[in-house]
Every structure is written in C-alpha cells, then in structure tokens.
Amino acid sequence: MMKLIEVENVSKSFDGLNVLDSVSLSVSSGENLSIVGPSGVGKSTLLRLIAGLDDVDSGLINLFTNKISMVFQYSALLNSYTVSENIKLALHAHKISKEEKHQKVIEKLKLVGLEKYQDYFPDQLSGGQRKRVAFARAIVNDPEIILYDEPTAGLDPILSTLIEDYINKLSSEYKVASVVVTHQLSTIRRTSKRVLMLCFGKIVWEGPPDKFLSTDNPYVKQFVNAELEGPILAGLLE
Amino acid sequence: MEAITKFSAQQFIWLVELGESFKNYLLSFSYIITGRYSKKEFIDQASKFGFDTLPVVAVVTFFIGLALTLQISKQLMGIGNTGSLGTSVAVSIVREIGPVVAGVMIAARVGGAMAAEIATMSVTEQIDALKIMKLNPLSFLVAPRLLASMIMTPLLTVFAIYIGSLGGMLIAIVYVQMDPYMFFDAFRSVVGNRDIIIALVKAFVNGSLVATLSCTFGMHTMGGAAGVGQTTTKSVVWAMLGIFLFNFLITNSVYSVGKVLDPAFVK
Numbered sequence A: 001m002m003k004l005i006e007v008e009n010v011s012k013s014f015d016g017l018n019v020l021d022s023v024s025l026s027v028s029s030g031e032n033l034s035i036v037g038p039s040g041v042g043k044s045t046l047l048r049l050i051a052g053l054d055d056v057d058s059g060l061i062n063l064f065t066n067k068i069s070m071v072f073q074y075s076a077l078l079n080s081y082t083v084s085e086n087i088k089l090a091l092h093a094h095k096i097s098k099e100e101k102h103q104k105v106i107e108k109l110k111l112v113g114l115e116k117y118q119d120y121f122p123d124q125l126s127g128g129q130r131k132r133v134a135f136a137r138a139i140v141n142d143p144e145i146i147l148y149d150e151p152t153a154g155l156d157p158i159l160s161t162l163i164e165d166y167i168n169k170l171s172s173e174y175k176v177a178s179v180v181v182t183h184q185l186s187t188i189r190r191t192s193k194r195v196l197m198l199c200f201g202k203i204v205w206e207g208p209p210d211k212f213l214s215t216d217n218p219y220v221k222q223f224v225n226a227e228l229e230g231p232i233l234a235g236l237l238e
Numbered sequence B: 001m002e003a004i005t006k007f008s009a010q011q012f013i014w015l016v017e018l019g020e021s022f023k024n025y026l027l028s029f030s031y032i033i034t035g036r037y038s039k040k041e042f043i044d045q046a047s048k049f050g051f052d053t054l055p056v057v058a059v060v061t062f063f064i065g066l067a068l069t070l071q072i073s074k075q076l077m078g079i080g081n082t083g084s085l086g087t088s089v090a091v092s093i094v095r096e097i098g099p100v101v102a103g104v105m106i107a108a109r110v111g112g113a114m115a116a117e118i119a120t121m122s123v124t125e126q127i128d129a130l131k132i133m134k135l136n137p138l139s140f141l142v143a144p145r146l147l148a149s150m151i152m153t154p155l156l157t158v159f160a161i162y163i164g165s166l167g168g169m170l171i172a173i174v175y176v177q178m179d180p181y182m183f184f185d186a187f188r189s190v191v192g193n194r195d196i197i198i199a200l201v202k203a204f205v206n207g208s209l210v211a212t213l214s215c216t217f218g219m220h221t222m223g224g225a226a227g228v229g230q231t232t233t234k235s236v237v238w239a240m241l242g243i244f245l246f247n248f249l250i251t252n253s254v255y256s257v258g259k260v261l262d263p264a265f266v267k
Helices: A043-051 A083-089 A098-111 A127-139 A157-174 A185-191 A218-225 A231-237 B002-033 B039-078 B082-123 B126-132 B137-174 B180-190 B193-219 B224-261
Strands: A003-014 A017-028 A032-036 A058-063 A068-071 A145-149 A177-182 A194-199 A202-207
Touching: A003 A043, A017 A043, A017 A058, A017 A177, A017 A202, A032 A043, A032 A185, A043 A058, A043 A068, A043 A145, A043 A177, A043 B126, A068 A127, A068 B126, A083 A098, A083 A127, A098 A127, A127 A157, A145 A157, A157 A177, A157 A185, A177 A185, A194 A218, A194 A231, A202 A218, A218 A231, B002 B137, B002 B193, B039 B082, B039 B137, B082 B126, B082 B137, B082 B180, B082 B193, B082 B224, B126 B137, B137 B180, B137 B193, B193 B224
Parallel strands: A032 A177, A032 A194, A068 A145, A145 A177
Antiparallel strands: A003 A017, A003 A058, A194 A202
C-alpha cells in the first residue's frame, strides 16, 4: 500500500503548553485511521497540522498526495453561497466546463441525498444536512484522503450512522483513505481499521478497533468505560 | 509588573497586525491589478456598500451641513460678513468634513460588518475550508472587499459633500436669507478641481484603510463569539484612528506642497 501521510516526531505548543509531543504516525492509501482521546489533548491540532492549516514547532509532515480534503466539525460552509456554489468552489482549479462542474456537483449531492437543496443557503439547512453538504464538498474533487474532524459530533444516532456509512462507502468503493478524529465509540467501531489514542500530547495506544474496546491499557479503559478513576481525569485536572 | 508585560505584549500584537495589514494591502492590491479576485464577491460587496451606507451618510452629512453652516453664519453675522458664508462652508465641507464623515460612517457601518463577517468565517473554520480547497483567502475575500471599498468610498464621499452642501444651503436660505445662487457662486469660486481631487484621494485612502484593517483583524480572530465582538470594535476604532491620522497627514502635505507651488492655494 502506498503511503499517503507520514508524520515524524511532530511537536506543537500553544502559549507554552505542549499540545503534541513528538508524535509519529503514517497513513496509507485506502486505510481508515481513527484518532481518539479526551477533549483538548491535541487531536484536532494534529489534523490541522496534517492539513497544513498550522505549522509544526518541530518534526516533519510528509504528504505524498495533494488530493487531500477535509470535513470540518461545524461544516464550515460559506453562508453567502448556495449549496451548489459551496461545492463548486472546491472545483475552482479544475479546467472543466461549467456544465461538467454542475454535473459533478449534482452527482455528489445525489450521493448524500440532497440534490433538491442545491439552491438553498446553508442557514436554511439543518445541522445534519450541512454536514452532508460538507461531505459532498470534500469528495467532489475525488480526493485520495479525507480528514474528518468530529464528523458525527452533534448528530443523532441515525444521522451519525448515515455519515459513518458515507465514510465506509468512500473507502470500499472509491478506495479513499480517511483520518477520523472522534469521541464516539460507534464511529470508531464502524469506520476504522486502525485506532490511535492520543492523550496529553502523546500516542498512548494503537491497534485495531476490536482490541481498542477490550484492552487493559489504563487510558483506553478509562475512556471506553467513561470512568472517573484513572490517568485521564488526573492529568486533565493537573 | 504582570499588567505591564500584558500591556506590552498586546502592543506588540497590534504592531504585528498593522504590519500584516500593510502586507495584505499590497498583496490584495496586486491581485486586483492582475484581475485575480472573486468577481461575485466584488459585486456583492459593492452593492452592500451602497445600500448599507448611502442613507446613513446622507442623514449624517445633511445634519452636519446644517449645524456647521449655522455656527459659521452666527460668527459671520456678528462681524457683518455673511457674504463669505458660502466660501467658508465650501472649504470645510469639501476639504475636511465630507471625506472624514463619509470615512467614519463607512468605518462604523461597513468596516464593522466586514470585520464581523470575516471574523465569524475565521472562528467557524470557513477560511480554513477555503485554504483546504486551495482558494487564497486574500484573493477570494480581501481583494474584492478592498476593490469595492476603494471604488465606493470616493463615490460616497462625493455624495456626502453634495448632501452636506445642500444642508448648508438650506441654513443659508432660511437663517441668513441668502440667495441660493449667491451661496453656490461662492462655492464654485473657492472649490477647484484640486480640492475635489484631494477629497477623492482622502476617500481612496479611507476606503483602503477600512477594508484592509477590517479584513486583516477579522482573519486573525480567535475565541468564538467574544473574539468576533472584540475584532469588530478593534477594527472600527483602528480604522477611525487611521482616517483621522491620514486626513491630517494629507491636509498637511497638501498645504506644505501647495505653499511652495501655489501660495494662493493656501489662502
């Protein structure tokens, strides 16, 4: 499998607080990696560094593809643009005709079941619909890898399942790799082939999703069972 | 000590942001010159500019024209020289009041809205989404706003001068019983092309300041809704300060240069 992303000893701090401390990982084509961990431990920061939205303090991030997309936690749709215009923005660099662009947009909107909403503005849509539009925007330029920041946060279980199905469909049918930052166990179970737990700037556990739910690692155990006793809460309170 | 350190750090951040604003201005200007900006955004912004600001500029400059002319006419009536009312009002409105008032209203009305919009885009990751789609936020967001501001501010300034002068004429007719033709004759005799050009230069600078500062501060916003509020206030305050500073600098340079080239102009 071809390597798409390689993160080597990456560190990042904000205002003297070390958010990531020498983190290393790699993602290959077609792979589904979930990055989990409690709030505020640097999961989204790691995703932003991979996406090139922030600079690393030290270490190296190698991207072996430029066909990379991202689905943001709150969808990040432009409010003054319609649904179809929002998706079309992702095609601005494609040297194809307007009709072809429109066809591509409609095709992706059909995939997420929102073709009727192409002329709506984002604030006329529900949270779940906005998420699906963001998903359509992320896939319209046929990426090799998609970064998801909390893709199912704030959605009901049914919509969460729908989004998880989209992630799986892209992976199985189009061989699109994914890096999913999530808190939700259902998302971990249903979408990942490999799980990586981040805690206090370090990777504390890595392995397949079935082992994630049964390991004795104290961090993972506390996280999975939502226990108050354990190293996570103690560290957060420090 | 901690307060002093915090204050110094804040001044440093402001300096960095002002430097960043200047860099953004140059880059955005280069995108405008080379036509690399979003035309849709430009049309949206230019129309917003007109609809949002025209009524407020009209009302404010009309009342300033009334009050200014009332004050000047009182003084001139005291010394029995109401004949120079038109010239005094013309000089004040065309050279100073028109550009400054239009600039301040634009900073408050459009600059505030622009800063709040970009700041909201920043805290809701919309600007990050643009970067992911390989869209340059400067050419997509800042350049169209800068162009709209550089075109619309001079137009609104001319409008402000016109409405302010109408207010002045109303007082001249009603309060001083002056003939309107006499008022406008005086206006024409003292206001030359050079005055209009200087007013337009001031307006161009004001428009550039408002758009550049609002967009740059907006793009640097962090901290959710509170951050958006702080950015909006900061951009309006800094834009107004900039307008007053550059208005003084331009007036001063015009007089310094004018004194050398044409002593009659200074009178």
